[in-house]
Each structure stands twice: as C-alpha cells, then as structure tokens.
Amino acid sequence: MAIKELIAASLSVSLTLGLADTARAQTIKIGVVNTLSGGSATLGEMIEKGYKLYLKHHEKSLPPGVKLELIVRDDGGPNPDNAKRLAQELIVRDKVQLITGLTYTPNAIAIAPLATEAKVPVFIMNAGTSVITTLSPYISRYSFTLWQSCLPLGEWAARKFKRVYTAVSDYSPGHDCETAFTKGYKDKGGEVAGSVRMPVASPDFIPFMQRAKDAKPNAVMAFIPAGRQATAIMKAYGDLGLDKAGIKFIGPGDITTDEELPNMGDVTLGVLSVHHYSAAGDRPANKAFIAAWKKEYGDKTWPSFMSVGGWDAMDAIFYVIKAQNGKIDPDRTMQLVKAYKNPNSPRGPISIDPDTRDIVQNIYLREVRKVGGVLANVELETIATAVKDPWKEINKKK
C-alpha cells in the first residue's frame, strides 16, 4: 500500500473510531435497582413491564444518536444493605448517570446518601414513604406517598364507619399509612377500635385478622406491600369470615392491586380503597395504556399502579434526556425535573412539586365491582385533585 493510501486508511479508521466515540458519548447508562426475586418478585415485574412498555413505544423519540443502556440489578426485596451495594457498584463501576426503580422504601432510603455524594439523579418508580425525597436533593418521585392515599381515606372513613381497626406492615410505609389514616379519621370524629403492626417478611395474616375480628370494628383498614401479600391478607379476611360478620375491608389501593384481583376472587367485591391509579380508569390515556399493555403482555393481564409508576418515571427520564439533547448534567437534570408535568398520564394529570421533588396527582375513591364479568377497581369519584404530599405540607406549616 502506498504511503498516501496508508494515511487515507488510518484516517478513515480514526474517523470511524471518532464516530464510535461520539456514539458512545451519547449512550446514557441508567442503573435500575428493582425487586425481581423473592416473595415480592411480582412487584418488580409490574414495574419492569411498565417502563419496558414505555421504552418500546417511545425509544424512537430520543434525539438522533442517543441510546439508552439499562443496567438492571435485583435487590431481592426490602434489603437496604443489598440495595446500597448494588447502587454503589452501578455508580462506581458501571458509571451510570441516572438511577431508577426502587420498589421498596428501605432500599430507596439506603441509596439516598450515595445519590447526593455522587450527584446521580434518582427517579423513584415506587417507594412511597414521605421522607424519602427529603433525604437527597437528587431524588424525585413518580409514584405516590402513602400520606396521599391514607389521609383522605381516613377522612372519608370517618363519614362511613364509627370504629375502624388498623393493621399495617411494620415498616416505614406502613407507619406512614397508619399515622395518616388515624389523623384523618380522628380529626373527623372517628374512633380507632385497635391497631396492629404486622411483620414485613413472610407474614401469616390469620392471627392479625383474628385480632381485628375480635375487636368488632365496622371496618379494618390495612396496608401491606401490594402483590402476593395483598392476596394473602385478603384471603385471611375472607377465610375468617370478617366479610360475613359485616366488617368492611378498606385501605390504600395496595390492598386490591389490579393485577392480583383475579387471584383474590369474589371476596374483593365491595372492597373500597383510595388510590392514585386504577386499571379500570376511563381516561383516554388510560384506555390507550391498557390497550398497549394487553397487546404486549396478553389480553387477560392487567397493569398495576406500580406499572404506571414505571411508565411515568421513564417519561420523566425521557424528558430530561431530550431537554439536554442526550448530555446529562446532574444539576440541570434536577432543575428540569422540578418543571416536569404530564397532563396525560394513565392516572390523570401529574406534575412534580418544585419545592419537594415529589409527585402531585389526583386521588380516587374506588370500589371493586365486576365489569364485563371481570373484577375491577371502579373509580367512584375523584376525592382530591392535584394533591401534594400531605406530610410535607403539614410539616411545612409548623
């Protein structure tokens, strides 16, 4: 090969490399810390199916040359040490620019200091304890807080039931729900008939539902992590005959999570809950979401509120990526996040409160009914609109 050709050949190699470098620079690495194994694997699966569906429908809308690389890690359940180690590896070894997922509160709490130290924006897809977003300026949330559902649930319950027994999982989201419900309920004149906290890992719900039954309340208000635990507590409620004794079962929407309704069966009929999302919601954006879900995952399957958390968090991630044309700056990302809005989420209009980086959304009262022969959380009314996290609002006023 003549010298001229050699130079031309090496030039073309370096040009190609140069292009490859640019392409690599446009690959955004996103770490996903999610619960994909253990007793609550179905929670992570719901979240994953939600954000993957979003990716399938929107990946083409990324700026030219921008690619996403998702590095997925399984935390196995509420396990803060595990989550912290995984996040550390994602940040230090894999050099992720963003982190998302976070099914469980203890795991989100554990990674908050890392987000601050490494300046890695975290987009929460589920974990719902109010305090989480206060633990790092790099955290924003696209799910819900337990205060958003349990406080209005308590206020509503005071109008319907004289005495309510509370039963919650003994960890921070359960404590939030118990405190919020009790405040709303007592402030409006309700009388708490008794309360119990149940273990988070592998609980046997029979003894707790028996205690609730013995207290002879008008209703039991329960919080458990959604998924299989919801089905197990519903079964204990039915097996011990609380429904037949005229004791109603109420709670945040976790207790009748949409995807588990077929496993729970007819004991759910008439169960009332308060939540930010129902698969039965008749908004056009939800109808489109359900149609896309069924096409992808099967006609007999349903997304849950967790799937919508995955979908919406990915929408916010796309928004910050597009606004920065694929170059992620952590502080600019957080500025953008504070202006994030989506009038057309499957759950209704949502936005991020710029003061708290927490989600603002509508809250619905729902009842399980049969629609076309299928159990569904039918939305009866929107009981509050554009709700900010009440825990932060109350504490701000102090």
Ligand code: DHB
């Ligand atoms: C958590 C909250 C939930 O509402 C749920 O169903 C599961 C987990 C949490 O914050 O840990």
